Amino acid sequence: MTRDTVAEQTPQTADTPSRHSVTLQVNGNDHALEVQAWSSLLDVLREQLALTGTKKGCDHGQCGACTVLIDGRRINSCLTLAALQAGKAITTVEGLSDGQALHPLQEAFLQHDAFQCGYCTPGQLCSAVGLINEGRARTRDDVRELMSGNLCRCGAYTQITSAVCEVAGIEQARDPQCPTIVGSVPA
Ligand code: FES
Numbered sequence: 001m002t003r004d005t006v007a008e009q010t011p012q013t014a015d016t017p018s019r020h021s022v023t024l025q026v027n028g029n030d031h032a033l034e035v036q037a038w039s040s041l042l043d044v045l046r047e048q049l050a051l052t053g054t055k056k057g058c059d060h061g062q063c064g065a066c067t068v069l070i071d072g073r074r075i076n077s078c079l080t081l082a083a084l085q086a087g088k089a090i091t092t093v094e095g096l097s098d099g100q101a102l103h104p105l106q107e108a109f110l111q112h113d114a115f116q117c118g119y120c121t122p123g124q125l126c127s128a129v130g131l132i133n134e135g136r137a138r139t140r141d142d143v144r145e146l147m148s149g150n151l152c153r154c155g156a157y158t159q160i161t162s163a164v165c166e167v168a169g170i171e172q173a174r175d176p177q178c179p180t181i182v183g184s185v186p187a
């Protein structure tokens, strides 16, 4: 049963309004919105704000494709209620670049060939920004562990880890056990 189906079957009373007025600050811009009480931030970003860079993979908190930043911290937007995010700074993949200048992680993903289909890439990028903000990763293995909530169906993990290590300033950005050739995208 989908959330919408559940919602349709949930009786509404005068005391339980189904829609809420909320102003979301996304990528530095305020958006005054009417959202349903049960709407996920992911659905509001994609369907009401047309910010489709954030992807819906599992919609159950399992894949990380929907990762965005709230006040600099990475979260799964599929598990986050939009109505509760007023006053918080939300950053999606569309907000990472500075105009035409790509974010250093976006540049590093290009340099390291860190994607194939690219479906997971927005979530990987936002998660990596959050990881660097956290300041806990010291080694390549730390990066692999702390990025483990973001799945890549194509298996570009080696390149993704290398790109994140480079921007995080972690030595041995290239995996000596699995050297990659940019342009070949070995999985
Ligand atoms: S879509 Fe949110 S974790 Fe998969």
Ligand code: FES
Binding pocket: 114, 115, 116, 117, 118, 119, 120, 121, 151, 152, 153, 154, 155, 156
């Ligand atoms: S590049 Fe395709 S899922 Fe990651």
